[in-house]
Amino acid sequence: MNHLGTVTIETQRLILRRLTEEDIEPAFRNWTSDPAVTTFLRWPTHRDISITRMVVADWIASYEKADFYHWAIVPKDIGEPIGTIAVVDTDERIEKVHVGYCIGSKWWRQGYTSEAFAALIPFFFEQVSANRIESQHDPMNPGSGKVMEKCGLTYEGTLRQNDFSNRGIVDAAMYGLLRSEYLERKNK
Numbered sequence: 001m002n003h004l005g006t007v008t009i010e011t012q013r014l015i016l017r018r019l020t021e022e023d024i025e026p027a028f029r030n031w032t033s034d035p036a037v038t039t040f041l042r043w044p045t046h047r048d049i050s051i052t053r054m055v056v057a058d059w060i061a062s063y064e065k066a067d068f069y070h071w072a073i074v075p076k077d078i079g080e081p082i083g084t085i086a087v088v089d090t091d092e093r094i095e096k097v098h099v100g101y102c103i104g105s106k107w108w109r110q111g112y113t114s115e116a117f118a119a120l121i122p123f124f125f126e127q128v129s130a131n132r133i134e135s136q137h138d139p140m141n142p143g144s145g146k147v148m149e150k151c152g153l154t155y156e157g158t159l160r161q162n163d164f165s166n167r168g169i170v171d172a173a174m175y176g177l178l179r180s181e182y183l184e185r186k187n188k
Contacts, residue, residue, distance in 0.1 A: 001095050002129045003066040011119045014112065016071040019059050019081065023072055026080040028052040031104035037083075040141040040165050041102060073103060073116045082107045085116045095131035097124055101147070108143065114150040121151060125179045134176040138165060148175040152185065 009016040019027070031037050032046040032055070046052045062068040067090065072081035083103030090097050099120065103113050117135075124130040137144035139158060149155070153175035163172040 001067075001090075001092065001097075002127065004127055005066045006063055006069050006071055007123075009071070009119050009123060011115050013075055013077070014115055014119070015074045015076060016085065016116055016119060017074060018063050019056050019070070019072045019084070021056070021060070023081050024049065024053050024056050026082075027056060027072075030080070030082050030106070031084075031102060034105050036105040037102050038166055040138045040144070040167065040170075042165055044166065069097070071116070071120075073101075073112060075107075075112060082112065085113070085120065095129065097128070097130050097133055099133060099135045101135075114147045117147055117151045121177065121182065125182045129179075131179050132176055134174065136163065136172045136174045138163070138167065138170045139173050140167070140170070145173055145175070151177075152182070153177045154181075 006018050008018075028046060028049045032052045033049075035045045038045045046055075059070050062070070069087040071085050073083045073085055074081050083101065085099065085101040087097045088100040099117065101113050101117065121133060124133055133153070135148050135153060136159075137148070139145075145155070154177065156174045156176050159172045159174060161169050161171060163170050
C-alpha cells in the first residue's frame with residue numbers, strides 16, 4: 001500500500017483532520033466520557049480528562065507514522081470534534097484496512113459517521129491503494145451496521161464470540177468492500 005498518513009479530507013458537512021491538543025476538552029465532553037458511546041467499544045469510559053489527554057497525546061505522537069490513520073470528525077457548523085474514525089488494523093500482505101469509529105451519542109442518527117466513512121473509501125482505494133476495506137460491529141449495535149451498509153460494504157457473516165467489548169465476549173458482524181467492487185460501481 002502507498003501509505004499517506006492522516007491527511008485532511010473535506011465533505012459537504014465535515015472536516016476530517018488530525019487531532020490536536022486543543023481537541024482534548026471537546027473529546028472528553030463530546031464522546032470519551034459518554035457511557036452510551038463506550039458500551040460496544042473495547043476501551044472504558046473516560047472518568048477523568050487526564051485519560052483523554054494521554055490518549056490524544058498518543059494519537060498526536062503517532063501522526064509521524066505514514067501508516068497511522070486517525071481522524072477527528074468535525075462538523076463544519078460545530079467547529080469541534082464529535083468523534084473519531086480510524087484504521088484500527090491493517091494487513092499489508094492482503095492490502096487490507098479495518099476501520100473503526102465512534103461518535104458522541106448526541107450526534108447519533110444524523111449521518112455524520114456514514115458521511116465520514118464514505119469519504120475514506122475513495123481515499124483508501126484510489127490514493128493508498130488498499131485492496132480491501134472492512135469493518136465489524138456487535139450485532140447488538142445494529143446502527144453501526146447501518147453505517148457500513150450505507151457506505152457500500154457487504155455483510156459477510158457473523159463470527160460467533162470472536163470479539164470483546166465492554167459487554168464482554170461478543171459476536172462480530174463482518175462487512176467488507178473490495179477495490180474491484182468499488183471501481184465497478186464508480187465506473188457505472
